[in-house]
Amino acid sequence: MTETPVDEGPGLGLDAPSQPAAVETEYRVLARKYRPQSFTQLIGQDAMVQTLGNAIKRDRLAHAFLLTGVRGVGKTSTARLIAKALNCIGPDGEGGPTISPCGECEPCVAISEGRHIDVVEMDAASHTGVDDVREIIEAVRYSAVSARFKVYIIDEVHMLSKNAFNALLKTLEEPPPHVKFLFATTEVNKVPVTVLSRCQRFDLRRIPAERLVEHFRWVVGEEGAESDEEALALIARAAEGSVRDGLSILDQAIAHGTGGITAQQVRDMLGLSDRGAVRRLFGQLLEGDAQAVLATVQEQHDLGTDPAALFRGLLETCHGIVRSKVGGAADPALSSEERAAYADWAAGLGFGALHRIWQLLLKGLHEVETAPMPIEAAEMALLRIVHAAGMPDPGELAKKLENGEIAAASAPAAPGGAPGAGPEGAMPADFPALIAFLEAQGAHMMAVRLHDQVGLVRYAPPALVIKPLQPMGEDELREIAALLKDKTGAHWTVETSDGPAEPSLLEREKAAIDAERQSVLDSPMVKAAFEAFPDAELTDYKLAQGR
CATH class of the missing domain: 3.40.50.300 (P-loop containing nucleotide triphosphate hydrolases)
Incomplete structure (x- = not known):
């Protein structure tokens, strides 16, 4: 083929000077053909x-x-x-x-x-x-x-x-x-x-997606091809700030199609999930429709969509809703339908719910990427979100309990009895009472762990927020919640926090003992005894009744 000189345009230039028109040269990929030849052509x-x-x-x-x-x-x-x-x-x-x-x-x-x-x-x-x-x-x-x-x-x-x-x-x-x-x-x-x-x-900085779209639009024009804006935005997003990666994808997209580059073509080429299907699946997750979720996942699997790509699409959706809720700049790769859907979800969902969904999706993506059976892992992770969607928000539930809007959940189980047969049909009044209740129910090890190893942040049955004094994983939190459910009959949420917390009950008991001992040492009689016998030690004491 014969190459002619390329105008500088707004982006990158040639990798080497243009050959004379009469010289036959091999085809060069776009990433080499449009490399900069001056600093004015170096973008970003x-x-x-x-x-x-x-x-x-x-x-x-x-x-x-x-x-x-x-x-x-x-x-x-x-x-x-x-x-x-x-x-x-x-x-x-x-x-x-x-x-x-x-x-x-x-x-x-x-x-x-x-x-x-x-x-x-x-x-x-x-x-x-x-x-x-x-x-x-x-x-x-x-x-x-x-x-x-x-x-x-x-x-x-x-x-x-x-x-x-x-x-x-x-x-x-x-x-x-x-x-x-x-x-x-x-x-x-x-x-x-x-x-x-x-x-x-x-x-050197990553190139912003908007600047990449502008550059790719110019390259497409130089190559005599056609493309829609959404396709260029998808390529820019996939490039992750890299001009070379983006030009390589664009080169492939130009070769892939005959009637111009379309967004659907780019999605098929990159193995991206269908955005309409992802939005439909996200809505089904929020509605808690388990059967519809499984049907959509199977449909996408039959179409050849990678389960991990499906989770990435859901994560992008969740992220887009949060950005819409806080008023962030719109992603140029979003269609008008996506922007409208994100705005509707942003208006109806709270930040707490969105952050929980994000964490569950992130955990699900990791499971899908590491599981020997990705599709099964994907279904299980999405069903976990379905069930979580039907659970009340712990913060709202605690507020309602404090305000008396709803009655306390199921009562504790009496020793050897069924759930709900506890003392006066109510939850333990406070955290120490909860630990005493567990001890009475025979859950000695859990009672000791809560007594010695955690500080209380908030106790609002059936919500418990603690600050572990030793590392505590998600499995341990689920174990605590399961035991509390078994003993009280209520669905507990147990969370950790790094915020201010009360000392553990063990620390409080030690502090009380130290204070009591110090009060003995400060008494006039004991002080006089130490002055008379400087080498003496207080090994034990017994307080008189009434003190």
Whole structure:
């Protein structure tokens, strides 16, 4: 095929200069074809470009730069642009370092084509050893052959071995004036601090979804294709801030369809769940319709939807409802129907319910991803949400109990009797009474655990909020709730909190004993005895009756 020059447009440029019209070239994927050739084409990194521009104008260039960020945001492309900016001589051959390299002079062209002898690129993933770094150390002593600066670009620098880093330190700290080092990495935490301290660091940001949509729209136009906005928004969301990932998906989408890129096409290609089905399933979960939930899950499974993708769709729905409730900016990938549905749910659901659904969905996603039978795990996790949806909100229930709007739940079971046959048909009056009740019911171990290991945050039967003094997992909380239900006949909710709590009953008893002992030590008779016998110890005491 024959390639023609591509206009710069609002986004990324070419990976290499355009070939003459008569030259046949191989097809290049979009991620390479639309790489930036100037800083004006580098999207989403305005702060870094401004800093570099000011440094070049004021001749305050560092000898080493470290570029870090997630995949596909332009680290290696930026390193090549810096190399061009440092070595550009302008169309007339008289220019100096500039933030706007001309792209026409021999250094610019040679660097773009990857053939400049003084710009050396090294992949640290395949050149990890000290011998590879030793070659660089030996070469930096010699001046550049034809460029202003000799530039070393080391990609994925965190892959260098410890010895390789150590060998590079001295040269990196005091390189010859004609040498510049440009490092790129996705895992900056693996780069030694001794190296970080010798570099000027730039953190490249994820590209916002709105900016990616704008860029992808331009690329689609350049490619002579068509697409709808929702499809581009879905691709931008799937890219997660990475231009390269997004362009790879877009490349696949253009090849996938013949009549333009549609949202449904992108969903099918990426294995995303049908958003209409997800909304229908979310509504069924809220209604507590177990049969409808199972039917929808089976329907999506028959269509080839991954159960994990279904849960991710439900999580996105829950997140969208919460954002709608707090007035957050609308997701550009949402259709008008989705926005309307989210607004309706946001008006009818409280934050507590939404947060519980989120936690249950998150737990369900983990179970689906790790279970040997994903579809069964998905059904069980969703049925758990169905049953939770029918339970009253613990906070609202506690308020109603306190206000006397509803009677206390089922009474405690009498020893050896059925639930509801407890003393005066009421719940234990307070937390100590609850522990005494459990002891009387034969639940000695649980009574000791609640007595010794928890502080009380709120006691509003059948709701109990505690602050564990030792780590306590969800299984233990369910065990406590199940035992309380068995002994009282009521459905208890047992939760933990990190907020203020009363001391445990054991701590209160110890404090009372200490206070009593101190009162004995402070009595005039005991003080006089200690003054007469300084080496005496109080080993035991007995208070007189009435005290």
